[in-house]
Amino acid sequence: MHEMSIAVDLLRAVLCAAEEHKVEHVEEIEVTVGAMRQVVGEALRMAFEVVAAGTLAEGAALKIVEEKITAECRQCGEVFQTSVLEFLCPSCGQADVRIAFGNNVVLKSMTCRQ
Amino acid sequence: MKINVVRSVLEAGEASAAENRRRLDAAGVVAINVLSAPGSGKTALLESTIPALGDIRCAVLVGDLQTTRDAERLGPLAAQVTQINTEGGCHLSPTQVAEAIKGLSLDGITFLFIENVGNMVCPAVFDLGEHLRVVLLSTPEGDDKVAKYPPLFQTADAILLTKVDLIDVLDYDAARVREDLSRINTAAPLIELSSKTGQGMDEWLGWLRAQRPGPEDLHAPRGRRDDRGQD
Numbered sequence: 001m002h003e004m005s006i007a008v009d010l011l012r013a014v015l016c017a018a019e020e021h022k023v024e025h026v027e028e029i030e031v032t033v034g035a036m037r038q039v040v041g042e043a044l045r046m047a048f049e050v051v052a053a054g055t056l057a058e059g060a061a062l063k064i065v066e067e068k069i070t071a072e073c074r075q076c077g078e079v080f081q082t083s084v085l086e087f088l089c090p091s092c093g094q095a096d097v098r099i100a101f102g103n104n105v106v107l108k109s110m111t112c113r114q
Numbered sequence: 115m116k117i118n119v120v121r122s123v124l125e126a127g128e129a130s131a132a133e134n135r136r137r138l139d140a141a142g143v144v145a146i147n148v149l150s151a152p153g154s155g156k157t158a159l160l161e162s163t164i165p166a167l168g169d170i171r172c173a174v175l176v177g178d179l180q181t182t183r184d185a186e187r188l189g190p191l192a193a194q195v196t197q198i199n200t201e202g203g204c205h206l207s208p209t210q211v212a213e214a215i216k217g218l219s220l221d222g223i224t225f226l227f228i229e230n231v232g233n234m235v236c237p238a239v240f241d242l243g244e245h246l247r248v249v250l251l252s253t254p255e256g257d258d259k260v261a262k263y264p265p266l267f268q269t270a271d272a273i274l275l276t277k278v279d280l281i282d283v284l285d286y287d288a289a290r291v292r293e294d295l296s297r298i299n300t301a302a303p304l305i306e307l308s309s310k311t312g313q314g315m316d317e318w319l320g321w322l323r324a325q326r327p328g329p330e331d332l333h334a335p336r337g338r339r340d341d342r343g344q345d
Contacts, residue, residue: 001204002236009123017119031123036265037239074301084264088297096301097268105123111116 003039006105007047013107014057021112026057028111034067035084036102060110069102127240130208134215134243141220143173144325145228147242149266150250151259152232155276157184158309159250160227164191166319170224170326175214177206177231184229192227194218205236208243224326234259238266246271246325249302253277257287260294267295270302272321279308 010031018026033039041064052058071087072079078091079100087095122128138145148156157176164172173194176184185197196214198206211228218226228244230237249270251259254277260267267273275291288306295304303321307314 002239005127005203005205005207005240006123009126012126013119013121013123017117017121021117023117038235038265084268085261086264086297087268087299094300095268095295095297096299099268107119107121107123109116109118109120114115 001043001047002037003043004047004051006033006037006039007044007051010044010048010105010107011051011055011057014052014060014110015055017107017110018056018112021114023056023110023112023114025113026060026110027113028061028063029057030063030065030108030110032065032067032104032106032108034102034104035069036099037105038084039064039105065108067101067104067106070100071097071102072100073097127208130212131241131243134208134212135245137215138220138226138243138245141223142327143220143223143226144246144327145226145242145244146246146248146325147228147230147237147244148248148250149230149234149237149270150232150252150276151234151255154232154250154252154255155309156229156232156250157187159274159276159307160188160229161191162309162312162315163319163322164188164227166315167225167322170323171222172225172227173218173220173223174227174229175206175211176229177210179203179231193223200231204231204233205240206230206242207240211242225322234263234266238263238269248272248274250274250276251291253280253284253286257290258294260291260298264298267298267302270299272318273299273302273304274314274318275304275306277308277310278306278313279311 045062069082073089074096075094076092087097171193174188174192175196177198182197185195188195247270305317
């Protein structure tokens with residue numbers, strides 16, 4: 001249930017941005033979550049609901065967009081898209097990659113009442 | 115109204131992990147995050163590894179939901195041992211590790227083993243500031259776990275198949291593990307090991323000794339830590 005600690009960090013980012021923009025209430029939050037983070041959307045929503053209670057993001061809807069995995073082969077430099085199930089380089093057949101994208105968790109936007 | 119933000123949500127944790135790594139680098143310590151399911155033999159591995167390393171001094175941070183049992187087992191063996199109780203938390207966080215490191219004297223320490231909470235999902239997701247990851251898979255867990263938990267094995271610098279003394283009893287198919295790893299991680303060595311019989315210990319200790327920093331690469335990147343999005 002690592003979604004709880006991600007929810008805590010997400011709330012911190014949301015409240016920080018809300019303060020900067022002098023927001024009264026946050027109604028919707030768009031967040032991208034890298035596939036390598038193995039986040040279950042429902043678990044993140046539930047955790048966020050709990051941690052956001054009593055704040056100006058209480059009841060805010062979470063729109064979760066998955067960041068797909070882009071891997072870079074350490075052997076031959078090939079850059080390719082993949083899923084968490086396989087890290088096999090289509091060019092050289094090794095599975096020795098650096099994850100270029102797929103680890104990020106980014107607060108993209110918030111729909112708010114001011 | 116819609117406000118575009120674009121802010122990394124995990125930056126506080128990532129900054130803490132990077133700071134841990136800087137601190138350990140400055141002290142010449144190699145930190146090894148040890149990950150596996152509960153009961154795969156992480157503590158037993160350290161119990162046999164630390165004395166076998168002889169003059170190479172080790173410190174251990176042990177993460178568990180409850181109890182100090184693992185720290186009590188390792189206390190007489192390592193130079194320093196600190197237990198971190200997460201009290202329900204399913205993984206260690208970089209800030210917990212930062213706190214624990216403050217209480218350690220890193221002088222003369224070569225390896226800091228961070229025995230994570232037993233769990234194959236959550237600990238894989240968080241960088242603690244380690245240099246290397248060692249992932250254990252014990253034979254009683256089954257030979258299908260690499261395919262079931264690919265991100266854990268993808269981030270490993272070494273993979274230990276533990277309790278191999280049970281291979282015959284369990285009809286364990288180690289070839290299946292190798293076959294799955296051929297699609298997930300071909301860079302990390304797979305070492306078949308038994309802490310009980312000592313099988314594979316030489317290979318494991320050889321790998322470990324090779325990770326010691328030499329004088330010229332004290333601050334050079336080690337392992338595959340750029341996978342975790344740092345530096």
